[in-house]
Amino acid sequence: MPQTTHPKEETPALVRPGVLRTSINVEPLTCTIGAELSGVNLGDAARDADLFAEIKQMLLRYKVLFLRDQDITRAEHVAFASRFGPLEDHPVLGSDPDHPGLVRIYKDLDSKPEHYENALHCDGTWRECPPMGAVLRCVETPDVGGDTIWINMAEAYRRLPEHIKTQIAPLRARHSIEASFGAVMPMEQRHRLKARYPDAEHPVVRTHPETGEQILFVNSFTTHFVNYHTPQNVRFGQDHAPGAANLLTYLISQAAVPEYQVRWRWRKNSVAIWDNRSTQHYAVQDYWPAVRKMERAGILGDKAF
DSSP states (O other), rough: OOOOOOOOOOSOOOSSSOOOTOOOOOOOOOOSSOOOEEHHHHHHHOOOOHHHHHHHHHHHHHHHESSSSSOOOOOHHHHHHHHHHHBBOTTOOBBBBBTTTTEEEETTTTTTOOOOOOOBOOOOSSSOOOOOEEEEEEEOOOOOOEEEEEEEHHHHTTTTTTHHHHHHTTTTEEETTTTTTTSSSOOHHHHHHHHOOOOOEEESSSETTTTTTTEOOOOTEEEEEEESTTTTSSSSSSHHTTTHHHHHHHHHHHGOGGGGGGEEEEOOEEEEETTTTEEEEEOOOOOTSSOEEEEEEEHHHHHHH
16 A cells, blocks of 8 residues: 655655645655655646655655656656756767757667666766756566666665775765776777766765765766875775775675665656665666667756765
């Protein structure tokens, strides 16, 4: 039965008492992350500021929201996502020509298997200002397979050992598109991509600009720490290499902990809305050569602090 109970007490109570419409059913999917909404249409929310505000507050609380049976137009999809802020283009995939900011992620029978998505990642951290979030709608999906997993990286940080929190508090790290999307490109094309999107530097622990939560902010786009080599951290060369690399690997691996995750099974016209600042995700690619077609509107973000 749908319920309106909320995750454990550590989660910030961001939804004001009495503000939610009784027509919106909220069903938490795990104790840590994710809720399914029913009784709401995103086309309506694109036109209704109050309804959108309620959904946004729930997004801040649950970090990823799921909806079924959203038979909305591309224009409504873009209009809803745009309420969060301006939309971004993707440097590799581009946008739908009639709906700027809407990226078609189509894996059809003519596509060869690709594996750049099936890594735990936070979208666009190779940007100086990573995306705030995204709205992803399923256009077509296999009967079985093609699920997506989201991870609560605020919970991942909260449950780190205290001595690790102390060690990583001052650290900053590089994030690279060249080492990820660019890796399959010819050298000259890869260098042009990096020239357009130079490596970005972000804190290893980010503070969420709206909730104040601290978030473990490293993922598969992260290449190395930039300020690890100090007298406090490095006595001998082994402390720096592989010491720093081992620490980064350990931090990145926290996203693989099942207790921080929710897994969503897609159907046509299902939608996921996620806060990219506090989550990572993983697109399970277990379905090729079956067809999977998704459309995503990514929302511009701000600098991580």
